[in-house]
Amino acid sequence: VGKSKVDDEVLDNLEEILVTSDVGVDTTLKIIGRIEERVARDKFVNTSELNAILNEEIVALLAENNTEDYTQFSIPKDKKPYVIMVVGVNGVGKTTTIGKLAYQLKQSGHKVILGAADTFRAAAVDQLKIWGERVDVPVVTQGMGADPASVAFDALQSAIGQDADVVIIDTAGRLHNKINLMNELSKIKRVMQKLIPDAPHEILLVLDASTGQNAFEQAKQFTLATEVNALALTKLDGTAKGGVVIGISDQFKIPVKYIGVGEGIEHLQVFNRKEFVGSLFSER
Amino acid sequence: MFDNLSDKLDRAFKVLKGQGQISEVNVAETSKEIRRALLDADVNYKIAKNFADSVKEKALGQDVLTSVSPGQLFTKITHDELASLMGGESTDINLKGSPAVILIAGLQGSGKTTFSGKLSNYLKKKKGKNPMLVAADVYRPAAIDQLHVLGEQINIEVYSDKENKNPVEIAKAGITHAKSKGFDVVIIDTAGRLAVDEQMMNEIAAVKQAINPSEILFVVDSMTGQDAVNTAKAFNDRLDFDGVVLTKLDGDTRGGAALSIRSVVDKPIKFVGTGEKMEALDVFYPKRMADRILGM
Numbered sequence A: 001v002g003k004s005k006v007d008d009e010v011l012d013n014l015e016e017i018l019v020t021s022d023v024g025v026d027t028t029l030k031i032i033g034r035i036e037e038r039v040a041r042d043k044f045v046n047t048s049e050l051n052a053i054l055n056e057e058i059v060a061l062l063a064e065n066n067t068e069d070y071t072q073f074s075i076p077k078d079k080k081p082y083v084i085m086v087v088g089v090n091g092v093g094k095t096t097t098i099g100k101l102a103y104q105l106k107q108s109g110h111k112v113i114l115g116a117a118d119t120f121r122a123a124a125v126d127q128l129k130i131w132g133e134r135v136d137v138p139v140v141t142q143g144m145g146a147d148p149a150s151v152a153f154d155a156l157q158s159a160i161g162q163d164a165d166v167v168i169i170d171t172a173g174r175l176h177n178k179i180n181l182m183n184e185l186s187k188i189k190r191v192m193q194k195l196i197p198d199a200p201h202e203i204l205l206v207l208d209a210s211t212g213q214n215a216f217e218q219a220k221q222f223t224l225a226t227e228v229n230a231l232a233l234t235k236l237d238g239t240a241k242g243g244v245v246i247g248i249s250d251q252f253k254i255p256v257k258y259i260g261v262g263e264g265i266e267h268l269q270v271f272n273r274k275e276f277v278g279s280l281f282s283e284r
Numbered sequence B: 001m002f003d004n005l006s007d008k009l010d011r012a013f014k015v016l017k018g019q020g021q022i023s024e025v026n027v028a029e030t031s032k033e034i035r036r037a038l039l040d041a042d043v044n045y046k047i048a049k050n051f052a053d054s055v056k057e058k059a060l061g062q063d064v065l066t067s068v069s070p071g072q073l074f075t076k077i078t079h080d081e082l083a084s085l086m087g088g089e090s091t092d093i094n095l096k097g098s099p100a101v102i103l104i105a106g107l108q109g110s111g112k113t114t115f116s117g118k119l120s121n122y123l124k125k126k127k128g129k130n131p132m133l134v135a136a137d138v139y140r141p142a143a144i145d146q147l148h149v150l151g152e153q154i155n156i157e158v159y160s161d162k163e164n165k166n167p168v169e170i171a172k173a174g175i176t177h178a179k180s181k182g183f184d185v186v187i188i189d190t191a192g193r194l195a196v197d198e199q200m201m202n203e204i205a206a207v208k209q210a211i212n213p214s215e216i217l218f219v220v221d222s223m224t225g226q227d228a229v230n231t232a233k234a235f236n237d238r239l240d241f242d243g244v245v246l247t248k249l250d251g252d253t254r255g256g257a258a259l260s261i262r263s264v265v266d267k268p269i270k271f272v273g274t275g276e277k278m279e280a281l282d283v284f285y286p287k288r289m290a291d292r293i294l295g296m
């Protein structure tokens, strides 16, 4: 503010904003590099134009990485049932996101079935069942302690039997450095493929906006184990900015598809690049 | 993802070899490396900067021993400084009062309910206490069931009232129940809440006011990034908590949030969570945490 030229001080401020939004040092330097190039190219850039340029550059960075803007909750028509497997570390918001997504997909006229394949965390099945009741969609369960792959298989089978459009599989939270638990995900996937060879069509990695640079490692390890092809960023209703997803979608070419903005049934939105980037620079 | 800090510093210090003292010129690059390492470990931006500056001050003018590489010397200064900031020795939990009342608070999904179970188990097995749990999260689906399942696993009584939607009343009734049954510690699990949620922050402040706990513990996910300072400060402003619990340290996060929180609220970290099982609880060791943040 009060500056007319983009100088080092302005760029330092920018660095602070990006780093404190969890963008990470590497990605921050990359973005600042792009800004410096722009400033060198189109002379006479002043700070009032900087915001617009910055937004453009980050939005472009996200666009280069397959993150398109979704305008509504929809699923491909040619895959029926469309199988979504939801994965992520502990407590990020997987089960809640499933409840909210089921609600949105049901609202848009789809027949949805949920599979309670977190059979480990205390009362995880009950939690998903309550979401199922709220949204009024069936939940396939085998109770606590059951084999998650077998639950997923059952859920797919009932989706086929009931001619459902979408089946969403909840999985237990697991830290990505636990090899056995990561292998279990690969197994769930394999077992589902016995019924539907190209399932799961969507592997949704849920990231918590308050997570810092460790989210990179999460994206890396979950992608290695399961070929993640969509991201959801939760808890954006707090003060955390979730900037780490910029670098993640850049490095792993995985689009951010959904954002969570609260605990209520309607608190899931499709990702919008401009709004997201705008929020990085809004009042904190 | 992270290079060992000491290696990095050695590289930054190649030029220094043979020089007798650490000087202003050769220290700048090193200070930058330290700052970078801290940022990569999720230490807050401003805190990382101040910390790197203070290490720089400390290092200036120190003799470079021929036996120790400058990188090692710098790493040692950094490490010692970090460990002392982290709180010297580990701090015990306050169990005064009959019963002693412990209130658990924190963001959504940080690990409060799991920690509540672990703490009761620890107090029973390691401290010879007779603890009881109170389920005061009336919002999250199946939160009460979750605590009951954990209580059953470890044989600890859980007080709950599914008809009551008022956490203040539940907490008070739980304590009354504990008194009548002769429990000597009451641990109250609460719903996750965001610091910016006025209504929910008012609620937990009201719980505190009503029950006057001997200990309030703020539970935070060790994977937390830059937001840790905002959250810790906001919770501390409202609750003036007594200690911090760092969860999910069985992951591979560097855990720089621990340093940020220490710096911004100056409250001890008392416990760390190291797994999903009820036994996966440890007291906090500042030196270990310093090693971890530096990737050593």
Ligand SMILES: Nc1nc2c(ncn2[C@@H]2O[C@H](COP(=O)(O)OP(=O)(O)OP(=O)(O)O)[C@@H](O)[C@H]2O)c(=O)[nH]1
Pocket: A088, A089, A090, A091, A092, A093, A094, A095, A096, A097, A118, A121, A124, A171, A172, A173, A174, A234, A235, A236, A237, A238, A259, A260, A261, A262, A263, A267, B108, B109, B140, B192, B194
């Ligand atoms: N404020 C806010 N809270 C959220 C959001 N999404 C989830 N939560 C809360 O975060 C907590 C954890 O959510 P869960 O859905 O249980 O997370 P999970 O990943 O399934 O957890 P595990 O199965 O234990 O690994 C709950 O209290 C949710 O209500 C969000 O977008 N905003």
Ligand SMILES: Nc1nc2c(ncn2[C@@H]2O[C@H](COP(=O)(O)OP(=O)(O)OP(=O)(O)O)[C@@H](O)[C@H]2O)c(=O)[nH]1
Pocket: A090, A091, A121, A173, A175, B106, B107, B108, B109, B110, B111, B112, B113, B114, B115, B137, B140, B143, B190, B191, B192, B193, B247, B248, B249, B250, B251, B272, B273, B274, B275, B276, B280
């Ligand atoms: N790996 C690991 N997982 C943990 C640890 N502590 C808690 N968890 C897991 O983290 C997830 C969230 O834990 P909860 O205890 O439900 O968290 P909470 O803070 O009570 O969540 P809300 O009540 O929804 O705000 C669960 O999957 C737990 O099993 C830990 O130290 N290590």
Ligand SMILES: [K+]
Pocket: A091, A092, A208, A210, B108, B109, B110, B221
């Ligand atoms: K979290």
Ligand SMILES: [Mg+2]
Pocket: A094, A095, A096, A118, A124, A170, A171, A172, A173
């Ligand atoms: Mg879950």
Ligand SMILES: [Mg+2]
Pocket: B112, B113, B114, B137, B140, B143, B189, B190, B191, B192
């Ligand atoms: Mg809880």
